[in-house]
Amino acid sequence: MFGQERYTNDFESLELDSFPKGMMEIDGIFKVKTSDSKNVTNRRYLEMSAEPLSENAVIFGPSVKKSATVQARVKGFRKRRSYPRFGIGLHGISGYRLRVVPSKKVIELVKNEEPIKSVPYKWTPDQWVNLRLKIEQEDNNWKVSGSAWTEGTKVPENELITHLHEGSPGQGKASLWGTAYSGKVIQFDDLLLEFKQ
Secondary structure, eight states: OOOEEEEEEOOTTSOTTOOOTTOEEEESOEEEEEOOOTTSOOOEEEEEOSOSOSOEEEEEEEEEOSSEEEEEEEEOOOBTTBOOEEEEESSSTTSEEEEEETTTTEEEEEETTEEEEEEEOOOOTTSOEEEEEEEEEETTEEEEEEEEEETTSOOOSSOSEEEEEESOOOOEEEEEEEEOTTSSOEEEEEEEEEEEO
16 A cells, blocks of 8 residues: 655745746746735745736646645736636646636636536635645546635635546646736745645
């Protein structure tokens, strides 16, 4: 029986304006940044540039093909009636993603770029949101579930969204996703990947 493995990254030890070693940009421009606000600790995080306006992504951690959980904090910003779209993923770029879509007021599970299931979700702009995506084996199927909670609020006892996937869910690295429809950056921090080898 193999134990639980984990990968973490809080970007604190990385140089500003660098791109973390061991991660790979699929699309977009990502750099380590820090807040210059006097009201918060100068924590470092990974910031996605507002351009290009496309589905931008990075992949990180080891390739995983079995049960796994990925978690990250994400902060997006609105501009008038324009909203960002962002999420996290498991098992490669064609694997499952948990995606927040504020313009539709939903959170959704996505596979191969196609939304599989969505539930209502109220996003709070300019606040860190914790996202968690789990994929767990149940007999011959796989349970895919996701949660989201605003920083400082209680972790939900039940998953917000669940889906049963028949057959193998695939294999690959964990991922971060963002589309800057609001014309503003998207920030990612405190990455956590737990998996069984």
